[in-house]
Amino acid sequence: MAQALDGVRVLDFTQLLQGPYATQMLGDLGADVIKVERTGKGDIHRSMTFLNRWAPEGESPCFLAWNRNKRSLALDLKTSAAQEVITRLARKADVLVENFRPGVMDRLGFGYETLREINPQLIYCSATGWGADGPYVDRPGQDLLVQGMGGAMWASGRADDPPIPLGTALCDQLGAMHIVYGVLAALYHRQRGGGGQRIEVNLLSSLIAFQMQDFFVLHNLGQGFPRPASGIGHPGFGAPFGVYRTSDGYISVAMNPWSKFVSVLEAADLMQYDDPRVLFDRRDEIFEKIESIISCKPTQHWMSVMLEADLWVAPVKRLEEVADDPQVRHLNMFVEIEHPRAGRLKVTNIPIQFSSTPGRVHRPPPLVGQHTRELLADYGFTEEQIRDMFASGAVTADTDEVQT
């Protein structure tokens, strides 16, 4: 079956998370993603992990998570051979994505102005932490740092908590989604004759735009956005919106008509709070009263009586429980792939259904330079030239165990 981005060639100079997730999203829909990695060690992410543990054969789970559907070219960008290789690749590329610190691509000779000369149709996307210029241009830009700078850490948790970062790479992952948003819009424009262009995405702007509603309230209602003292689920909402302990777990309760909610709790005295102002102003006191009732019975009880009453409720699941959820299984959100070294891996599937151009997980994450030889040949380098590049160390290929 066709894929939406079939034939789109992406020249991918990114590493770590933001860029690789973005190019993976393009690859998932059919783009031909060529990952240009450092010779030898490759993407820095390959040397990082979580829990101080590694996937089989010392592979990095962080790298493996974000690099399927790509081919790897291991190239020393500082060599003269690299100038020729990148020139050839850029000439035929539709999209280039890079997330070096600002200025690095220029210094390497692969800046936008240089490559647009070679290929005016190129869509050239630079992704940074804080932006391509400005007062923080030389500061390190990284997910946790941006979460803190963008205000997000003060939005979660309770009034007395310290700032709480989200336990996933919120900003990197949002930055990736913004790269995809910009690149696909630019590709569409180009396809209608608009030519190539340069796009700039950064983590800080991505996080701010993501919190658009929260900033809107803050800037236009003339009032701060204080975290509740209790488990109310958002600084802007009143009771009962929140997360409640049951006798054996937790449930989330969203916006619900108060009288219907109170009737399910069988707590008629809570009707004294039946006023939106009171539900907001006294939300913490009300939360405690609700929780004292909900905590007496198990999750399954509340799920059935609340769903029966058409209330908005769901159990809170641990990450470990998600894959076995019946709806998640129905959605087929996890699939297996075979990695040349790490073996069978369970990975996340494409989250969107397309009726005529479905996404596919068709290549495992590559070894460093696994496709160096194949790509150089694809782009017209002779056997001799390729041999010379390997001999000089301009390119490498970690392929011993997979090529036959």
Place this chain on the structure above:
Amino acid sequence: MAQALDGVRVLDFTQLLQGPYATQMLGDLGADVIKVERTGKGDIHRSMTFLNRWAPEGESPCFLAWNRNKRSLALDLKTSAAQEVITRLARKADVLVENFRPGVMDRLGFGYETLREINPQLIYCSATGWGADGPYVDRPGQDLLVQGMGGAMWASGRADDPPIPLGTALCDQLGAMHIVYGVLAALYHRQRGGGGQRIEVNLLSSLIAFQMQDFFVLHNLGQGFPRPASGIGHPGFGAPFGVYRTSDGYISVAMNPWSKFVSVLEAADLMQYDDPRVLFDRRDEIFEKIESIISCKPTQHWMSVMLEADLWVAPVKRLEEVADDPQVRHLNMFVEIEHPRAGRLKVTNIPIQFSSTPGRVHRPPPLVGQHTRELLADYGFTEEQIRDMFASGAVTADTDEVQT
């Protein structure tokens, strides 16, 4: 200047957050978004707010945050007039986005199979909470509920905390980004001759894909993902990655070489922990030791000595402080618009820079049916037909104060 999505007609049946944010992202890049709202009251979000406060003239900040760059058509979808209006609009639309519960569009007569007959080039995107079918198809799907079901609430905070929702509409906003990802890819495919198609996006799959790395670790390293007892910033990381109290605020500290970090702290005894396994296994004890040092001096002190040493550090800002940050000002992330009723509003700017097709905030969020008359005329309805539709109540327009 041209915009990337100039001329793309989006027929927008969405309300609340997920859909409107998505269509706003399309409108920000130039698409002509026609928001089809209920007659009279319009989008449900118009009657919801935060903090139990409202923008001037009772306008909803939630609605105002997600509906700029759109025109509003207030139409009673159950009338026969609506059949004719939607048929005409759908015939010329490039994209349709809807986020009713599964089955509603079919019952209204605007299901995919019906509209593709009228316009085979249409890209028809349905957005739901849990998916278009499956065991939870009849359950309410909403942001907080999905945060809990997708495991995200157990990833943030400390070991002893209850599950912590992110204090922004994480899943709705991610769902929006996935709509944009799918729609733009499908538009590109169509522009190359691939025709229209149906796309399905849901909150649960979007959140799972967003946590791809966390699920990868969980499923392939054979170990759970326990939250740290201290302020370490991610369940998978060791010290010093985390958020530390200073004498006057908080700083975030990302991945840093331990010896360099310890030397900046002037705490040579911490070198006893210089081993990745120890930094992970004893992360909470190490966190406390680091915080006992960092909490003695102000944020500004640590920022200057850590930046000087090229460490990855940033201050943690409150939402209220973000707009005044020098880099945020440099990025021009907040702009003002004039709303016909609520007056001057400060809104979030486009987070991506395009060199040749910049995004623009060019229309304030509309009043309910503000463009009903204009749109019906655009689509060829006669004055008499329009008058009849108003007379029968099939359409409405809240325009008294803005039309002259």
